Amino acid sequence: xxxxxxxxxxxxVARADGRGGTALPVLDGDGPxxxxxxxxxxxxxxxxxxxxxxxxxxxxxxxxxxxVQEGARLHVGSAAATIALPGQVKAEARYDVRLDVADxxxxxxxxxxxxxxxxxxxxxxxxxxxxxxxxxxxxxxxxLGRVGEQPGRLTSRLAVRVAGRTVLxxxxxxxxxxxxxxxxxxxxxxxxxVGQLVVVRPEFGxxxxxxxxLGECAALVPLAGPAVLVSAVAPDAxxxxxxLEEALTLLC
Numbered sequence: 001x002x003x004x005x006x007x008x009x010x011x012x013v014a015r016a017d018g019r020g021g022t023a024l025p026v027l028d029g030d031g032p033x034x035x036x037x038x039x040x041x042x043x044x045x046x047x048x049x050x051x052x053x054x055x056x057x058x059x060x061x062x063x064x065x066x067x068v069q070e071g072a073r074l075h076v077g078s079a080a081a082t083i084a085l086p087g088q089v090k091a092e093a094r095y096d097v098r099l100d101v102a103d104x105x106x107x108x109x110x111x112x113x114x115x116x117x118x119x120x121x122x123x124x125x126x127x128x129x130x131x132x133x134x135x136x137x138x139x140x141x142x143x144l145g146r147v148g149e150q151p152g153r154l155t156s157r158l159a160v161r162v163a164g165r166t167v168l169x170x171x172x173x174x175x176x177x178x179x180x181x182x183x184x185x186x187x188x189x190x191x192x193x194v195g196q197l198v199v200v201r202p203e204f205g206x207x208x209x210x211x212x213x214l215g216e217c218a219a220l221v222p223l224a225g226p227a228v229l230v231s232a233v234a235p236d237a238x239x240x241x242x243x244l245e246e247a248l249t250l251l252c
Contacts, residue, residue: 008061010065027047032051032056035047045073046077048078049064049078063097066099075108082095084122092121106136107135118152126140127161138197139196150175160198162200167224191217195234198227201251209228218230
């Protein structure tokens with residue numbers, strides 16, 4: 001590995017094929033970010049992100065971009081969890097996700113969990129830019145440490161804009177060196193899995209689901225636009241996934 005870490009970029013472009021389906025004119029990944037088209041459903045195209053190498057490690061820079069053009073429908077998942085690991089380079093790793101969904105397009109962004117292993121340091125950003133009539137389901141799940149170990153340092157920023165207007169911009173830092181209180185009752189309350197679900201629907205502009213608790217460990221909050229945020233914490237990844245899947249069933 002080079003002294004500055006690995007650089008890798010993956011890019012997806014989805015567009016309507018004119019026959020009621022979705023074409024993928026660009027499906028390009030390199031290094032540890034491999035992209036595979038899988039069997040879709042109806043008008044929706046499906047893509048799987050396959051990790052070809054371990055990482056991100058210290059000093060690595062990964063980027064994934066997805067552009068969904070008008071009339072297209074795209075579902076993106078990942079084949080396995082992403083594990084942030086310490087590396088030979090004693091530097092922060094970065095993982096940047098950029099999503100662009102046009103008016104009249106739909107994106108389901110549903111990767112597997114991100115695991116922050118002991119000794120790692122990762123800054124991950126997810127930015128979604130949507131047209132006024134776009135649809136989005138975006139799920140983030142983060143697990144602090146593997147079984148029986150302390151977490152690494154993980155900072156996560158999530159930002160969503162609809163028709164040029166910011167509806168969500170939040171950041172959470174956890175692990176060694178993070179601001180005090182991240183593990184206290186006001187944030188994770190001792191839990192080791194945290195997740196967000198963002199659902200954007202044009203019909204939410206007229207009527208949004210009301211704010212409410214979803215059990216003891218999850219909350220649904222309408223955002224300032226046609227969007228809803230569900231935030232959840234759980235003792236492990238399995239229970240976190242169940243919470244978010246139950247919330248998605250309510251919203252969709």
